[in-house]
Amino acid sequence: MEAEGRKITKIAREVSKFTVQTMKEDGIGTAEFDFIHLVRHNPGITQAKIREQLKIDKGAAARRAANLEAKGYLVRQENPEDGRSQLLFATEKAESLKNSKVKIESAAYEWLFEDLSETERDSFTEILERLYERMKWESRAGFPNVSARICADRERE
Numbered sequence: 001m002e003a004e005g006r007k008i009t010k011i012a013r014e015v016s017k018f019t020v021q022t023m024k025e026d027g028i029g030t031a032e033f034d035f036i037h038l039v040r041h042n043p044g045i046t047q048a049k050i051r052e053q054l055k056i057d058k059g060a061a062a063r064r065a066a067n068l069e070a071k072g073y074l075v076r077q078e079n080p081e082d083g084r085s086q087l088l089f090a091t092e093k094a095e096s097l098k099n100s101k102v103k104i105e106s107a108a109y110e111w112l113f114e115d116l117s118e119t120e121r122d123s124f125t126e127i128l129e130r131l132y133e134r135m136k137w138e139s140r141a142g143f144p145n146v147s148a149r150i151c152a153d154r155e156r157e
Contacts, residue, residue, distance in 0.1 A: 022104045028097065029069065031056075035064050036073050036094050037100045045089040046079065073097065 003104040020030055028036075039052060051061045065088060068074045072135055076086040113121055138145055 012111070015105055015112075018108050019101060019104045023097075023101065026100070028073075031099070032064060032068060032073075033097070035068060036090060036097060039074060039088050040090040040094055040098065043089050044077075046082075046085045048085065050088070068094075078114060 023029070023033060034054060035050065038050055042049070046057075047061045047065055050056075050065075051058060054061075056064075065074060065076075069076060071093075073091055075089050075091055077089065079085045079087050113124075116124065
């Protein structure tokens with residue numbers, strides 16, 4: 001089963017390479033996109049929290065925040081609870097960046113699937129949806145089944 005599952009990862013990795021390449025042409029790198037993504041999902045986050053979650057140092061976080069602010073993707077507001085820190089918020093430009101990433105990925109997958117018949121696409125999509133729902137449930141539960149397999153494999157080694 002390993003080969004089948006890894007193929008999904010390999011396809012996603014290739015689409016990701018194309019997406020990163022295209023976004024770099026627009027002036028946004030992977031690290032910047034991760035930063036923006038975190039701010040979009042956590043409006044009002046501080047740089048300290050970003051550093052914790054992205055595992056980056058203080059200087060890198062400050063440079064990235066300043067760079068993204070200068071590019072118009074983030075805005076800062078005073079933190080009413082702590083005068084030493086500022087809260088970061090995504091701008092509309094950051095929201096449209098999310099949409100452009102989705103558009104880039106969609107174009108790659110549309111190209112990939114165009115050689116399949118409608119029946120093949122429908123069957124494949126149905127199976128992918130089932131697999132996605134199963135993994136989403138596993139993730140929300142804290143990965144009990146997958147973790148148990150990893151532990152069992154380690155015990156056998």
